[in-house]
Amino acid sequence: MQDCLFCQIVAGKIQAKKVYEDDHSIGFLDINPRNPGHTLVIPKKHFETILDMPEKEAGKLFESVQKVAAMVKTGTNSQGISIGQSNGQAAGQVVRHVHVHVIPRFANEGPVGLEGILPSKKIDDLSMDKIAASIKSASAHAHHAHKEEEPKSEKKSKKSEDISFEF
Numbered sequence: 666m667q668d669c670l671f672c673q674i675v676a677g678k679i680q681a682k683k684v685y686e687d688d689h690s691i692g693f694l695d696i697n698p699r700n701p702g703h704t705l706v707i708p709k710k711h712f713e714t715i716l717d718m719p720e721k722e723a724g725k726l727f728e729s730v731q732k733v734a735a736m737v738k739t740g741t742n743s744q745g746i747s748i749g750q751s752n753g754q755a756a757g758q759v760v761r762h763v764h765v766h767v768i769p770r771f772a773n774e775g776p777v778g779l780e781g782i783l784p785s786k787k788i789d790d791l792s793m794d795k796i797a798a799s800i801k802s803a804s805a806h807a808h809h810a811h812k813e814e815e816p817k818s819e820k821k822s823k824k825s826e827d828i829s830f831e832f
């Protein structure tokens with residue numbers, strides 16, 4: 666996509682501090698690093714979110730992520746690695762080209778996991794059962810399937826009413 670910042674980095678039209686490249690993915694330093702060595706891994710092809718990626722492409726992206734994680738850990742001499750990935754505005758995704766954060770973590774910064782960005786919530790057992798059932802019954806290809814299905818089958822609209830959760 667022409668107006669996509671990350672596509673322009675892939676095309677070499679915008680400079681980035683590239684640290685990794687293979688046939689499908691590149692890795693480059695985040696310009697707003699959370700720690701020195703904070704790297705973004707992106708597919709060369711444009712997909713907005715991970716839900717837009719064919720399964721094989723997503724698999725290849727995470728193969729690259731694993732390699733980059735090993736390189737970042739060694740290259741920064743860090744004690745840990747956090748991996749983070751956000752999809753959609755509600756999740757805080759800013760650049761609309763799927764990207765995975767590989768962040769070196771150091772013992773002296775305190776053991777805060779990425780889960781620490783959201784406080785944990787008390788959810789009663791019945792609601793937990795309800796949401797587990799809702800997730801289990803959902804298609805793993807819901808995003809793709811949704812596009813192919815006819816809009817507003819009666820079953821579907823009823824179901825979407827059943828699964829609204831207030832957190």
Ligand SMILES: [Zn+2]
Pocket residue numbers: 666669670671672673710711712761762
């Ligand atoms: Zn793009």
